[in-house]
Amino acid sequence: MLALMMDRPLTLPSILEHAAAYHGDREVVSRSVEGPIHRYGYRDALARSKQMAKALLALGVQRGDRVATLAWSTHRHFELYFAVTGIGAVLHTINPRLHDDQIVWVADHAEDSVLLFDITFSDQVAQLAPRMKTVKTLVAMTDAAHAPPGVLVYEDLLAAQTPEFEWPDIDERSASGLCYTSGTTGNPKGVLYGHRSTVLHALALALPDAFDLSARDAVMPCAQMYHANAWCTPYAAPLVGAKLVLPGRALDGPSVCELIAGEEVSFLLGVPTIWVGVADHLDQTGGKLTSVRTIAVGGSAPTAALVARIEDRLGGQVRQIWGMTETSPLGVINTPLPAHAGEDRAATLQRKLKQGRGLWGVDLRIVGEDGGLLPRDGKSSGALQVRGPWVASAYFKQDGQQAFTADGWFDTGDIATLDGEGYLRLTDRAKDVIKSGGEWISTLDLEEAVCSHPAVAMAAAVGVPHPKWDERPLLLVTLRPGQSADPEVLKAHVAERVAKWWTPDEVRIVDALPIGPTGKVLKRELRETLAAQTAAVSRT
Amino acid sequence: MLALMMDRPLTLPSILEHAAAYHGDREVVSRSVEGPIHRYGYRDALARSKQMAKALLALGVQRGDRVATLAWSTHRHFELYFAVTGIGAVLHTINPRLHDDQIVWVADHAEDSVLLFDITFSDQVAQLAPRMKTVKTLVAMTDAAHAPPGVLVYEDLLAAQTPEFEWPDIDERSASGLCYTSGTTGNPKGVLYGHRSTVLHALALALPDAFDLSARDAVMPCAQMYHANAWCTPYAAPLVGAKLVLPGRALDGPSVCELIAGEEVSFLLGVPTIWVGVADHLDQTGGKLTSVRTIAVGGSAPTAALVARIEDRLGGQVRQIWGMTETSPLGVINTPLPAHAGEDRAATLQRKLKQGRGLWGVDLRIVGEDGGLLPRDGKSSGALQVRGPWVASAYFKQDGQQAFTADGWFDTGDIATLDGEGYLRLTDRAKDVIKSGGEWISTLDLEEAVCSHPAVAMAAAVGVPHPKWDERPLLLVTLRPGQSADPEVLKAHVAERVAKWWTPDEVRIVDALPIGPTGKVLKRELRETLAAQTAAVSRT
Secondary structure (H helix, E strand, C coil): CECCECCCCCCCHHHHHHHHHHCCCCEEEEECCCCCEEEEEHHHHHHHHHHHHHHHHHCCCCCCCEEEEECCECHHHHHHHHHHHHCCCEEEECCCCCCHHHHHHHHHHHCEEEEEECHHHHHHHHHHHHHCCCCCEEEECCCCCCCCCCCEEHHHHHHCCCCCCCCCCCCCCEEEEEEECCCCCCCCCEEEEEHHHHHHHHHHHHCCCCCCCCCCCEEEECCCCCCHHHHCHHHHHHHHCCEEEECECCCCHHHHHHHHHHHCCCEEEECHHHHHHHHHHHHHHCCCCCCCCEEEECCCCCCHHHHHHHHHHHCCEEEEEEECHHHCCEEEECCCCHHHCCCCHHHHHHHHCCCEEECCCCEEEEECCCCCECCCCCCCCEEEEEECCCCECCCHHHCCHHHECCCCCEEEEEEEEECCCCEEEEEEECCCCEEECCEEECHHHHHHHHHCCCCEEEEEEEEEEECCCEEEEEEEEEECCCCCCCHHHHHHHHHCCCCHHHCCCEEEECCCCCECCCCCECHHHHHHHHHHHHHHHHHC | CECCECCCCCCCHHHHHHHHHHCCCCEEEEECCCCCEEEEEHHHHHHHHHHHHHHHHHCCCCCCCEEEEECCECHHHHHHHHHHHHCCCEEEECCCCCCHHHHHHHHHHHCEEEEEECHHHHHHHHHHHHHCCCCCEEEECCCCCCCCCCCEEHHHHHHCCCCCCCCCCCCCCEEEEEEECCCCCCCCCEEEEEHHHHHHHHHHHHCCCCCCCCCCCEEEECCCCCCHHHHCHHHHHHHHCCEEEECECCCCHHHHHHHHHHHCCCEEEECHHHHHHHHHHHHHHCCCCCCCCEEEECCCCCCHHHHHHHHHHHCCEEEEEEECHHHCCEEEECCCCHHHCCCCHHHHHHHHCCCEEECCCCEEEEECCCCCECCCCCCCCEEEEEECCCCECCCHHHCCHHHECCCCCEEEEEEEEECCCCEEEEEEEHHHCEEECCEEECHHHHHHHHHCCCCEEEEEEEEEEECCCEEEEEEEEEECCCCCCCHHHHHHHHHCCCCHHHCCCEEEECCCCCECCCCCECHHHHHHHHHHHHHHHHHC
């Protein structure tokens, strides 16, 4: 027996329609690529999105076509989030930090027909577009005064259309977005989001135990709009009527601080390195922020010292989040339970080092090497697998099928534990894990241990071959500006904090660590460099 | 092009599975019908729900079958919310305050096969069940010691099953619940909820700008579980891991206060009369509550004086909600916008008299007598029509089809305005509206005006026939205990607060007003009584 309730599809344009009708004057504020701060209300954003939707239809974009962007977080990118998806096309947000060859590769793989780009990338696009097999139309996301020659101009396309437009009917299971993983191993793999998955994710994201977003918030994503849709906030903010602050390309400390203070931002999100930059800037200027309520930190795990520094400096509470492009990205988020009322600062910081607690919608399980389910005891670590309505069921064109289990779960490639309270703690990426004497050593725990030393800026633990133990840990560290440290002192510091057999055989101070396009240390590159050095030493 | 995201259905058992896995010890506390307070965690609730699901299957309940309850808000009713729906059957929650004939009528109309009842209703069921055409199985929701003879016993059925059970696959569009409107005009009409509609509604309900529910809340619905599923909180609370406090049958001031204080309830909901009882009790005892954060008030509109009294006495903030059985029930809810920061108490109270602001998921429109859309100016009042994924698309067995428009909206039968900020204000029920000289007079505004007089307890404005103006308002009022008032003084009090031509020709003090099964004044009955009196006068 079917229910007798209205069969309204969950579609993305409904979000902006709601924001325009009930929060029409609530602002979307952007640091434009041309320079000035741009501001308008959701009512205007809807009108312009509709104009752009009509312009795309006039360019011949059809349902299911992939429309690519190479762009920062601005109001025009925001408009495309609705204009492209609202006509049933698929928004492919290309990460401009990929290598040129990879940018061409993903555009070809996605079979993009139109490429819209910020003028930052004009020269790059002029060079790469001819190499792309399917891109026929180039649009500079600017006005005629700032556009390079030989391409269409966003503002001109838009001006040619009126805002009168009814969004077409869309099946909620239709694809809406395409985002490629950074691909540190092998080619990038595409995650194909849908209207239903994104709307459900945006709802879950706004819940009190996730991002806790209301009409009284000002939300500033410091993850770019090509990073898993800026963690979906360009959809969640209008859904609740929050102000949306888009930082353009400038994620440096001074620029971010200026927007937080000027726009009274209450909710921030981004990878740990962003907050280091913000805290450094506030240290240097003695500036104080008063509006921040919550800083969601994800992408890589912050240390306890960094959590404390972010909270002291920015004046809000850190909520660690774990997720991936494949999980839209919300997997787990660290919010307290009633049992944590009254815990002291030290206990709070320790709790906040866990990646977070399971929320309705994302089922979690930990699987051992034999394929059996591991207990939720906070100790048994194994492969983290997830399932839910905003988790990928496959990669685009069926790449990387081995990540999807026969019984319908996604194998994240992370190694983790789950505790009795439902908190997830990552111990490693599966590909980074160090296996020594048949047992796993957590690289994240080693890095956390050495980073608690005041002289240390960053750290990376990698496994190096060992004749007896198979692998042993090597800990590479960079120091804070003006600091010095004896490697043996650092080794002793670590030894006090981890199991004896986990203590690295060597702590090595280096000038820098290789950082990938999403701000993470490239451990594969480190291992290759180390192997090459070892080989060179062997040859001499 | 279809998205490549997991096609996980939105089903009700997933909510209790989540609560059991991540909030297994979080309590469901009930005032049992037998007397004592009952408490257990979501883990136990899931196990018992599964046992009951198996017991129902053993009784021959099949997919789509209607399973009825005649029961208060307790843990057993909570278990049935999942046990019945989780096997694909439909939970029909009968309102025990209906007349006996209506109870038999709805059981027959729903074609209920099983009736589970609280022992409060043992005699009534013994009398009524033989008159029901389809009910074959009777189950007393108690243990063997308390059960009446000749019926099955809930605890015995449960004890015969183990908790090992996998919920069957369910299409998310399947029916899950059946709730009849109180039917002040004509026969009751059935609203057939579904898994999808209820899950989406529960998610929306928990958002910060709705009920704002987190794992740190203790939620106590003071609307019974047969009233639009206690406003869906038995689903929303486990979805977020909140404690759930179920008051049994006792909604009097002392009983409610005892549970609020003893269980540290943070979130309350119910009709205005509940809070009058609670405030009266606190007045009498001088008691003070410290845990209450929010009191959601709906069902009928509170006066400003009552809002102030509730907030002062209970120590939380009132959020008015408007909704209906047909809207699951969340239609709009009154939460502040950033523009309201810093408003004074008087302005806050005036704002809180509006029913609330539109949320994503419920589209609202105001339609004039000519069928045209009216502006959102806070003045133009017309028929309130709504649309959304948790709004009914038809009544069970296609009764009352005239309430559903050809273009897919539900006509609520309420007369309302929408203002520029998106706040809805009810002016009347369509059937209660007073039309005088071709213009509408708002009965709610007249009642609000006279209730601001300190001597007045309740009021009801009704239209009486008038030779020149077609109708003129008559205002019936009851006085607070120990108070007296001159009707002419009350009339002058109203005259100062409304348009001159709205002022009622007569204010009449009466001993009592007729109250219906959902706590609302029965205006139809009032009009009939007045008409009979007028006819009697004419005859003499």
